[in-house]
Amino acid sequence: MTGENHALRILIADDSDSDRLILKTLMKRLGHQVRAAANGSEAVAIFADYQADIVLLDVLMPIMDGITAARKIKDMAGEEWVPVIFLTSLTDSSALARCLDAGGDDFLTKPYNKVIIQAKLGAFNRMRQMHQTLSQQRDLISERNRQLLEEQQLAKRVFDNIAHTGCLDADNIRSHVSPLSIFNGDILFACPRPAGGMHVLIGDFTGHGLPAAIGALPIAEIFYGMTSMGFSGSDVLREINDKSGRILPTGMFCCAAMIQADFQLNQLRIWNGGLPDGVLFRKGGGRDLVISRHLPLGVLNASRFDAAMDVFHTSAGDTLLMMTDGVLEAENEEAERFGEDRLKHALDVAPDAEAPIDTLLGAIRSFTGEQSGQDDLTLVSLEMVVASQFHEAAERLPQSALKGPAQWYCVYEVRDDTLAQFSPLPLLLHICMEVPGLRRKSADIYTLLSELYTNALEHGVLDLSSDLKTSPDGFSYYYSERERRLENVTGHFIRFALTHSTTLNGGQLTITCEDSGRGFDHGRQFAPESPVDSDSSEAKYSGRGLLLMQKLGHSLCYSEYGSRAEIVYDWALATKQPGVGHE
Amino acid sequence: MNDKPHLDEEALTELQDVMEDEFDVLIETYLKDSSDRIRHLRSAIDTSDADAFAKAAHSFKGSSVNIGAPRLGALCLKAEEAGKGNRLNEAVEVVDAIESEFQCVEQTLKRFIA
Numbered sequence: 001m002t003g004e005n006h007a008l009r010i011l012i013a014d015d016s017d018s019d020r021l022i023l024k025t026l027m028k029r030l031g032h033q034v035r036a037a038a039n040g041s042e043a044v045a046i047f048a049d050y051q052a053d054i055v056l057l058d059v060l061m062p063i064m065d066g067i068t069a070a071r072k073i074k075d076m077a078g079e080e081w082v083p084v085i086f087l088t089s090l091t092d093s094s095a096l097a098r099c100l101d102a103g104g105d106d107f108l109t110k111p112y113n114k115v116i117i118q119a120k121l122g123a124f125n126r127m128r129q130m131h132q133t134l135s136q137q138r139d140l141i142s143e144r145n146r147q148l149l150e151e152q153q154l155a156k157r158v159f160d161n162i163a164h165t166g167c168l169d170a171d172n173i174r175s176h177v178s179p180l181s182i183f184n185g186d187i188l189f190a191c192p193r194p195a196g197g198m199h200v201l202i203g204d205f206t207g208h209g210l211p212a213a214i215g216a217l218p219i220a221e222i223f224y225g226m227t228s229m230g231f232s233g234s235d236v237l238r239e240i241n242d243k244s245g246r247i248l249p250t251g252m253f254c255c256a257a258m259i260q261a262d263f264q265l266n267q268l269r270i271w272n273g274g275l276p277d278g279v280l281f282r283k284g285g286g287r288d289l290v291i292s293r294h295l296p297l298g299v300l301n302a303s304r305f306d307a308a309m310d311v312f313h314t315s316a317g318d319t320l321l322m323m324t325d326g327v328l329e330a331e332n333e334e335a336e337r338f339g340e341d342r343l344k345h346a347l348d349v350a351p352d353a354e355a356p357i358d359t360l361l362g363a364i365r366s367f368t369g370e371q372s373g374q375d376d377l378t379l380v381s382l383e384m385v386v387a388s389q390f391h392e393a394a395e396r397l398p399q400s401a402l403k404g405p406a407q408w409y410c411v412y413e414v415r416d417d418t419l420a421q422f423s424p425l426p427l428l429l430h431i432c433m434e435v436p437g438l439r440r441k442s443a444d445i446y447t448l449l450s451e452l453y454t455n456a457l458e459h460g461v462l463d464l465s466s467d468l469k470t471s472p473d474g475f476s477y478y479y480s481e482r483e484r485r486l487e488n489v490t491g492h493f494i495r496f497a498l499t500h501s502t503t504l505n506g507g508q509l510t511i512t513c514e515d516s517g518r519g520f521d522h523g524r525q526f527a528p529e530s531p532v533d534s535d536s537s538e539a540k541y542s543g544r545g546l547l548l549m550q551k552l553g554h555s556l557c558y559s560e561y562g563s564r565a566e567i568v569y570d571w572a573l574a575t576k577q578p579g580v581g582h583e
Numbered sequence: 584m585n586d587k588p589h590l591d592e593e594a595l596t597e598l599q600d601v602m603e604d605e606f607d608v609l610i611e612t613y614l615k616d617s618s619d620r621i622r623h624l625r626s627a628i629d630t631s632d633a634d635a636f637a638k639a640a641h642s643f644k645g646s647s648v649n650i651g652a653p654r655l656g657a658l659c660l661k662a663e664e665a666g667k668g669n670r671l672n673e674a675v676e677v678v679d680a681i682e683s684e685f686q687c688v689e690q691t692l693k694r695f696i697a
Contacts, residue, residue, distance in 0.1 A: 015642060016616065016642050016645055016646040016649075017612045017613075017615075017616050018609055018612045018613035018616055018646045018649065018650060019645060019646050019649050021602075021605070021608065021609050021612055022598065022601070022602070022609060022649055022650075025601060025602050025605055025609075026601050029601060058645075060638060060641055060642065088645075089641065089644050089645035089648060089656075110645045110646075110648045110649045111594060111648045111649045111651070112649060114597065114601060
């Protein structure tokens with residue numbers, strides 16, 4: 001930086017001819033350009049068309065004094081910073097202070113000292129250049145910011161088309177999504193299920209901005225695609241978790257809750273992975289907490305991911321409230337967080353008639369003191385309704401067996417080490433779900449496929465005995481042995497053959513599953529000590545798969561010493577269409 | 584009562600250095616200005632305008648200090664204070680002192696440019 005050596009444009013005003021002459025000559029000798037005025041008024045007039053870099057003003061001058069001239073010049077300079085230095089033979093410090101109060105940046109006392117003048121000019125020029133640089137950078141930043149916002153607006157339109165809000169506008173759903181930032185990393189989707197009811201996904205990506213928005217896109221695609229095809233909440237979660245794990249960089253994941261609302265069964269199935277506790281408000285009073293039992297989506301690999309959902313039995317009028325971390329993290333001016341205690345208190349003292357989401361939003365706003373529109377909150381409330389009142393969405397989906405593929409056959413074989421790495425189940429389910437009438441049966445089909453596959457893999461290919469699973473110790477041994485043997489699978493296969501045909505009032509799906517193992521004693525699996533209806537007793541880990549399949553499938557038979565299983569699944573069009581009889 | 588030198592030789596040498604060819608012009612300008620200022624001081628006394636008296640004394644002080652005439656500057660400060668304190672009764676005596684000091688300064692300065 002050689003600011004001192006740079007020629008500056010300097011404006012001088014002094015009513016004393018000799019002083020003015022000294023200063024003018026001094027400045028010229030230092031290599032600067034100088035214009036001189038004999039009073040403040042002349043100085044202002046010169047400044048209007050002479051863009052001075054630095055202005056030197058005598059304080060006491062006839063016609064217009066230096067202080068008035070300084071104010072006018074500062075006004076005229078606008079955003080540009082023009083240093084004003086007062087020239088004075090004033091000696092008392094309060095008079096000098098007044099000069100600075102009046103907008104002066106410094107003063108020079110008479111008699112003038114060449115060295116001090118030179119040093120001050122240099123210093124002020126450096127400050128002036130710094131100010132200029134700052135202004136330019138500020139303008140650049142604000143221009144960049146404008147561009148960024150424009151791009152975000154554009155991107156948001158694309159984003160909204162993919163990650164649309166689905167059926168969030170349904171009468172029984174209310175939500176609040178932060179409008180503060182276009183991409184704040186929060187997601188909220190809702191989609192009707194073909195079999196009735198709906199899925200809601202609320203989530204919060206680690207991180208903000210573009211990366212979060214990009215991560216949200218495939219999740220939206222999976223959520224809407226699979227839900228519309230009739231997959232269960234657990235299926236959708238598994239797929240989202242798997243995809244997130246693959247596409248998101250390490251350290252990025254999505255805290256989320258999946259809600260599967262079934263208005264026919266009056267049941268909520270909820271999976272909470274890392275979001276704050278949800279609250280289920282019972283119509284008759286009372287609240288149940290929906291706590292997080294899982295790691296966020298995108299953390300665990302498929303084999304360790306648990307997609308089991310908590311089941312809540314509900315009545316019409318019960319309301320579920322779920323929220324993202326933004327609620328607990330909302331800060332007031334003292335940088336205190338809203339937190340769980342304030343949340344609980346707000347709900348405790350809320351009037352009965354008020355919707356919980358209104359209570360909570362109101363409490364947060366009075367805590368933070370912020371206007372709506374500046375928060376970082378995402379909340380959704382879902383009210384359980386009488387099934388017949390929620391029918392429109394389901395009706396949109398075709399139920400006829402005649403649309404879509406009806407008569408088909410396919411074989412899919414998984415071989416060798418792929419058996420250890422890949423589950424063919426989603427793909428097979430996907431094929432089945434192409435049959436519109438089967439979409440309502442996705443849970444059944446998934447259960448059948450997964451039981452057949454598990455038996456073929458564990459008892460067939462890996463040759464594990466299900467006897468091991470009858471004791472808690474054996475259970476863990478069983479799974480460690482399973483892992484070990486999976487790593488050394490060679491020369492094996494599992495082959496699925498699916499056959500579908502239509503019947504008078506529906507269709508028939510035949511699934512055969514063959515494996516390369518030496519078979520297993522399927523007869524023993526039907527032992528009477530393995531009852532069908534127990535799903536909690538720790539003593540009965542094994543065997544129920546086959547009984548469950550028998551119950552779901554309309555016939556189950558084994559051949560080839562247990563290495564080939566075949567199950568026939570008959571399905572019929574729903575006799576009672578959702579919403580029939582309700583106009 | 585005023586032990587400052589009539590002329591600050593060092594300051595004058597520095598001015599000569601800065602002004603080069605224009606040093607003569609500067610001295611002539613100062614001398615002409617100063618005569619005007621002494622006239623202003625006298626007329627301010629005549630019209631009993633203490634404020635104008637103080638302002639004229641202030642300007643005179645500044646230019647005298649700058650040219651390297653500290654004793655004259657100190658007398659001007661005394662005049663300025665009298666004007667500010669609205670004590671024009673003291674003013675005549677101070678202006679007489681200023682005028683005689685100025686004549687001394689003028690003679691010396693003229694030798695500088697001769």
